[in-house]
Amino acid sequence: MSTTAVPPAPERPLPTPTRESQPYWDGLREGRFMLQHCSACGKVRHYPRPVCPHCFSMESDWRETSPEGTVHSWTVCHHPFNFFFKQMTPYTVVLVDMAAGVRVNAPLRGIAAEDLRIGTRLRLAFDPVSKEVTLPYFVPA
Structure with missing residues (x-):
């Protein structure tokens, strides 16, 4: 055994x-x-x-x-920076020009990378991964 x-x-x-x-x-x-x-x-x-x-x-x-913004750029991650993310590959991370005038990067959900365009409207959403921590991600607006 x-x-x-x-x-x-x-x-x-x-x-x-x-x-x-x-x-x-x-x-x-x-x-x-x-x-x-x-x-x-x-x-x-x-x-x-x-x-x-x-x-x-x-x-x-x-x-x-406002949680609204538009796509500035994105990348599709095929090689995770941490082994936790290996199960999620490939995944897309977007850099978004927020309405407030700052750029925020976070994972993208709900739209395929091949359907993204610079200027695509997105909205920040919230993923409660633990009692203490909620992480941002983006979805189509």
Whole structure:
């Protein structure tokens, strides 16, 4: 009788929120697309960070923004960067110009890569992968 051990399934890599990014992740968990805005100059900061890259202010606030955007670019991943994603290959990751003026990249669902075009309208959706973490993905608008 063989006693070959079955290797454990690979774990999904998850983000580690920081003090600056926690409101972003909290918003996703609540089904809201939250972006950091500089309190001094009003410009959007994305990805979240402590200092405004435009005016160097350290003050910011968070606002819910539209989850709508258009395709800027995309890639079809055939080789996963982490073994967890091997079962999902090939999968498409899109870079989306959001209505708020920032670009967000996330997986795409609900439309084949060959049907994508630059300018295709997409909407951010929310995947609750654990009690603590919800990840973004895009679907056709």
